[in-house]
């Protein structure tokens with residue numbers, strides 16, 4: 001599903017975000033991407049959806065050769081990926097329902113389809129009661145769930161979540177994790193970046209740890225301890 | 228279908244966000260298109276008139292009242308024998324009176340005051356090449372039967388050069404205002420794109436194509452430019468209709484402009500305004516979305 005071969009990302013000015021990483025994530029896997037701040041987690045994710053372009057190496061996502069994908073085809077790649085970025089991405093002028101249906105709208109779904117699909121997504125993330133609230137009226141956890149729902153709108157095969165539990169207390173974090181696991185069980189490959197060791201350790205999932213842009217550790221059923 | 232309604236809806240939302248800029252843009256396009264429309268029409272009208280004059284009478288030889296019939300016949304024959312002359316028509320005193328009455332039929336006060344005796348008979352000369360009018364003047368120099376010679380050549384030359392100056396300066400002005408309209412469109416789009424920065428970012432993440440993201444901006448520019456030009460063309464047609472019925476048009480100048488030409492002008496302007504909008508949005512969005 002996701003494969004990297006000798007991938008490096010060096011920014012203009014010489015700061016190295018990713019340094020010669022090779023790894024593979026299979027269809028249906030749930031993977032935590034962990035590491036200190038600045039270790040390259042976000043950069044790793046951005047390479048996968050071609051927000052950043054690798055300086056070196058080969059990347060493949062959902063059978064698309066990302067490294068050799070022409071720029072104008074980037075949208076085709078992104079339609080296969082659900083993306084939850086580290087920065088909150090809800091439109092303040094739209095309510096929860098509209099924020100989710102927005103994704104369906106721009107992909108050209110019919111109005112009836114949009115209505116039913118959005119309601120299904122609201123069900124999935126348990127936000128039915130918040131459908132007509134605006135982002136300012138939502139808690140942090142609710143906002144995150146709304147963003148996840150939107151990322152799922154076009155049935156992606158991979159879901160990338162960059163620090164979805166970043167500003168949430170432990171209980172809410174667990175809620176989000178459970179949601180992502182539910183999504184994963186339904187067949188979507190999930191890659192989640194976090195520095196929150198307390199959650200990761202108990203979930204018994206694959207963990208890839210980054211340090212200075214390199215893979216420091218990669219284990220199944222791993223646990224992560226901040227050192 | 229869903230996509231299309233999204234695009235249209237967004238175009239309108241964008242335009243509502245910056246009403247003053249949209250208004251200014253439309254006005255600038257309007258003025259520019261109006262200038263182009265009216266000057267080109269005016270040029271066509273002048274051309275039509277000069278054509279008519281050129282096909283008509285080029286030199287009028289007014290005859291002395293004391294001239295005898297034989298003398299004027301003689302003069303006519305010798306005029307007809309000149310190689311540069313195509314036709315010569317005799318226009319008698321009663322005919323001159325008739326023409327005068329017809330020309331100023333709307334001004335009875337004037338007609339009442341005129342002593343028709345002073346209107347002379349004349350020979351109206353049509354030349355093969357209208358620019359040769361000076362030849363006739365030279366040939367008839369000092370002929371006692373001739374009271375006065377008038378030619379339309381000089382006047383036409385002056386009028387044509389005046390029109391050309393008018394067209395050139397108006398075009399320069401239209402270009403300047405067109406450029407202002409261009410800058411305004413770019414700024415309108417940039418503001419609209421800026422206020423939708425987050426939305427555009429999300430659209431990109433979801434996988435909207437860049438054409439799709441651009442479409443509302445492109446349509447906005449084309450709509451603004453089309454509205455401006457349409458109003459301008461409307462004003463232009465109205466102005467021409469109005470001048471057709473005005474007094475000036477009746478006597479000195481004939482407001483003749485073919486409908487075909489007006490339609491051609493209208494369609495060309497509308498097409499240009501679409502191309503203008505496309506081009507402006509192309510430049511504007513490149514700057515605004517920087518990609």
Ligand SMILES: Nc1ncnc2c1ncn2[C@@H]1O[C@H](COP(=O)(O)OP(=O)(O)OP(=O)(O)O)[C@@H](O)[C@H]1O
Nearest residue numbers: 011015016017035036037038039040041042043044
């Ligand atoms: N656009 C950029 N230009 C230059 N350097 C960058 C850019 N983006 C990231 N970096 C650098 O690359 C390195 C990795 O950054 P990245 O955002 O991937 O870290 P992270 O693991 O996501 O950190 P955090 O946990 O704080 O989100 C950092 O040193 C950062 O300064």
Ligand SMILES: [Mg+2]
Nearest residue numbers: 041042043086
């Ligand atoms: Mg990060």
